[in-house]
Amino acid sequence: MKKLFPFLRSMRFGMILLVLVMLCSLAGSLVPQGEQAMTYVRAYGASAANVLIAVGITDIFHTWYFYLLEVLLCGNLVLCSLVRFPAARRLFPALKEHTKSAEPEIPFEPGQTEQAEAFLRRNHFRRDGNLWFKGAAGAYGSFGVHLSILVILVFGSLVLMTPRIQDETVMPEQTLTLEDGTAITCLSFHIEDETGKLDYASRLRVTSPDGKSVAEQEIRVNEPLRFGGYKVYQQTYGTAGRVHIRNSANNAEETLYLTEPCFLSIDGKNGIFFRALYPGYLEEEDGSYTLITSTSMGYPDPVYDVQSVTDGSAASVLAFPEETIQIGDVFFTFLLPAEYPGLRIKHVSPVLYGGLYFGFGLMVVALYLCFFLAPVCVRVEEEGFVLCSPKARDGLLISLQAALQDERPTGGQS
Amino acid sequence: MNVLLFAAIILYFAASVLQFAAVAAKKAPLHRVARILLLAGFAVHTAFTVWRGIAAGRLPLANQFEFASGFAWAAALLGFLLYLRLRQEGILTAAMPAAFLILSYAAFQPREIRELMPALRSTWFALHIGSAAFSYAAFAIAGGLGVSYLLRLRKGKEESDPQLKQLDYVGYRMVCLGFLLLTVVIFSGAIWAEQAWSSWWSWDPKETWALITWIFYAIYLHQRLRLRWQGRRMAVLAIVALVLVLFTFAGVNLLLPGLHSYASQ
Numbered sequence: 001m002k003k004l005f006p007f008l009r010s011m012r013f014g015m016i017l018l019v020l021v022m023l024c025s026l027a028g029s030l031v032p033q034g035e036q037a038m039t040y041v042r043a044y045g046a047s048a049a050n051v052l053i054a055v056g057i058t059d060i061f062h063t064w065y066f067y068l069l070e071v072l073l074c075g076n077l078v079l080c081s082l083v084r085f086p087a088a089r090r091l092f093p094a095l096k097e098h099t100k101s102a103e104p105e106i107p108f109e110p111g112q113t114e115q116a117e118a119f120l121r122r123n124h125f126r127r128d129g130n131l132w133f134k135g136a137a138g139a140y141g142s143f144g145v146h147l148s149i150l151v152i153l154v155f156g157s158l159v160l161m162t163p164r165i166q167d168e169t170v171m172p173e174q175t176l177t178l179e180d181g182t183a184i185t186c187l188s189f190h191i192e193d194e195t196g197k198l199d200y201a202s203r204l205r206v207t208s209p210d211g212k213s214v215a216e217q218e219i220r221v222n223e224p225l226r227f228g229g230y231k232v233y234q235q236t237y238g239t240a241g242r243v244h245i246r247n248s249a250n251n252a253e254e255t256l257y258l259t260e261p262c263f264l265s266i267d268g269k270n271g272i273f274f275r276a277l278y279p280g281y282l283e284e285e286d287g288s289y290t291l292i293t294s295t296s297m298g299y300p301d302p303v304y305d306v307q308s309v310t311d312g313s314a315a316s317v318l319a320f321p322e323e324t325i326q327i328g329d330v331f332f333t334f335l336l337p338a339e340y341p342g343l344r345i346k347h348v349s350p351v352l353y354g355g356l357y358f359g360f361g362l363m364v365v366a367l368y369l370c371f372f373l374a375p376v377c378v379r380v381e382e383e384g385f386v387l388c389s390p391k392a393r394d395g396l397l398i399s400l401q402a403a404l405q406d407e408r409p410t411g412g413q414s
Numbered sequence: 415m416n417v418l419l420f421a422a423i424i425l426y427f428a429a430s431v432l433q434f435a436a437v438a439a440k441k442a443p444l445h446r447v448a449r450i451l452l453l454a455g456f457a458v459h460t461a462f463t464v465w466r467g468i469a470a471g472r473l474p475l476a477n478q479f480e481f482a483s484g485f486a487w488a489a490a491l492l493g494f495l496l497y498l499r500l501r502q503e504g505i506l507t508a509a510m511p512a513a514f515l516i517l518s519y520a521a522f523q524p525r526e527i528r529e530l531m532p533a534l535r536s537t538w539f540a541l542h543i544g545s546a547a548f549s550y551a552a553f554a555i556a557g558g559l560g561v562s563y564l565l566r567l568r569k570g571k572e573e574s575d576p577q578l579k580q581l582d583y584v585g586y587r588m589v590c591l592g593f594l595l596l597t598v599v600i601f602s603g604a605i606w607a608e609q610a611w612s613s614w615w616s617w618d619p620k621e622t623w624a625l626i627t628w629i630f631y632a633i634y635l636h637q638r639l640r641l642r643w644q645g646r647r648m649a650v651l652a653i654v655a656l657v658l659v660l661f662t663f664a665g666v667n668l669l670l671p672g673l674h675s676y677a678s679q
Contacts, residue, residue, distance in 0.1 A: 011636060011640050014636075015636060018632060019629075021629060022626050025617075025622045025623075025626050025629075028617060029670060160615060165612070199532065200532055220532060221532045221610050222535060222606075222609050224609065224612070231612070233611075356614070360605070363601070364594070371587075371591075372590075395583055402500075
């Protein structure tokens with residue numbers, strides 16, 4: 001136990017964990033993730049595929065050992081941070097004391113004291129007698145970086161592992177009601193904007209469960225709608241057939257969207273069975289039609305593949321927009337298809353998001369402190385100077401010596 | 415306007431050749447001419463980039479050609495700024511061929527100007543891709559300095575040589591800058607992905623390789639700052655890391671399609 005604890009908080013252990021995470025990531029990027037077993041059999045052969053699946057490389061980022069690596073890395077960072085914080089607090093005062101008591105290590109030539117002081121002033125050092133210093137905050141840089149990784153790992157894992165996501169398609173002018181009563185109405189959807197540029201935008205209206213709060217916004221990729229604890233994303237889009245149904249017996253009318261095969265009937269026996277919507281067709285010389293299945297060009301000549309069902313017998317029919325099929329008293333008029341959005345509705349936890357953003361910000365600031373504001377103390381004496389810094393010594397020494405030679409660095413070399 | 419692109423490539427090439435000749439012959443006037451050529455190449459490259467930005471009506475960093483061009487531009491700019499500060503010819507010896515090689519790679523990519531796809535129309539676009547270009551440029555210069563360091567060692571210089579120590583230190587500082595910027599790239603990408611696709615992290619190949627690169631540089635920095643590694647070992651690590659950067663930049667687009675596949679178009 002005496003040896004285990006120092007090892008668990010050691011940099012060596014941290015490095016081992018990072019290398020293992022790196023190797024897992026490498027494997028995860030080279031082997032397709034989360035595919036069907038047959039995909040791996042085709043790609044690598046049966047025996048290799050069996051090994052890959054058994055070891056979990058086919059879904060490596062969700063394996064127990066990858067989670068274990070994350071937990072161990074968190075543990076290493078916690079222990080490391082616990083050790084680093086007191087050390088970071090002590091660093092700057094200790095550096096000052098050490099600089100005060102050390103013997104000048106680099107001698108000055110006559111007149112160089114003023115040059116050195118001018119250099120230190122130019123580089124924003126603060127002065128206390130013959131002691132010059134800067135970068136007190138930088139002492140916390142390394143601690144901050146490690147703490148930020150911990151924060152990001154913890155909050156990032158919680159965000160990724162506890163998603164409350166709902167994917168829904170909402171037809172234009174239809175309303176989707178969520179579990180808590182929040183209502184999302186799709187007012188319109190378009191693929192291209194008025195200039196013809198691809199846009200994929202939905203205009204939504206969201207109403208709170210009590211109806212008191214209403215938000216209306218056009219959403220598109222990069223511009224989700226925020227409302228209460230929800231974020232609504234423009235995720236996908238699709239094309240649906242439309243049919244207008246009129247019952248001449250009672251003059252009832254309704255327009256329905258057709259997205260999947262269904263039987264449209266009033267009495268349950270006679271009606272229209274919708275099979276599919278095709279984007280176009282080719283008319284052959286003999287008058288028959290070849291249906292086009294590719295939707296890459298949109299729906300230039302839409303055609304409905306339906307069956308009319310009357311008294312138990314069915315007949316296949318191709319219906320074109322504006323065409324009406326009558327079954328008994330009911331008139332089915334097929335309309336031009338409509339585009340509709342696929343929405344992703346995500347429940348957002350402000351605490352988790354806040355934690356993650358805090359971790360991101362902390363790491364950038366802490367890295368800056370670590371690299372560009374490292375603590376430095378310099379004592380300038382008549383006979384020479386002392387320069388103490390755990391991280392910035394080499395660089396400052398190069399710059400200072402160059403400044404002493406020529407007021408500015410001139411170390412040109414070939 | 416392609417003439418500007420090819421003029422920049424030729425000027426970077428001429429600058430690199432003269433710089434190497436100056437190193438071999440130890441002639442300061444050649445260095446001066448090489449610097450002038452680098453500046454001329456940079457000016458022409460800047461003019462080309464500005465023209466392309468105006469023609470496209472956006473920041474010209476949206477596909478593999480534009481990003482590679484931005485990467486080369488950033489390498490030339492960083493190299494020159496760093497040279498102005500430290501007056502170290504070794505920096506330009508690394509930056510000039512880096513700019514030339516990356517811009518030459520760009521010239522082989524499809525160059526037509528395309529409309530920005532909806533997923534890229536974001537306020538995060540400039541920060542995410544701009545910081546990636548500068549991050550890669552810093553790593554490229556660090557890798558170039560690593561090569562330069564090892565070549566000088568082979569020529570018989572000692573690790574204690576002050577010039578080699580400077581090369582070693584500048585390479586390390588370039589890694590610090592690149593690492594900070596790569597962190598910004600990853601975080602801005604995560605925030606952007608959440609805005610666009612609702613997920614911070616998808617283990618997409620580009621994301622994963624950015625993480626692999628980040629971890630490798632984190633190991634580099636720990637070895638440097640904690641274990642006091644310097645010199646030859648750091649140079650080797652910087653070169654290996656540069657290979658990872660280049661794979662993340664170009665190899666992933668070619669070999670590992672994913673959410674960032676538009677970058678290869």
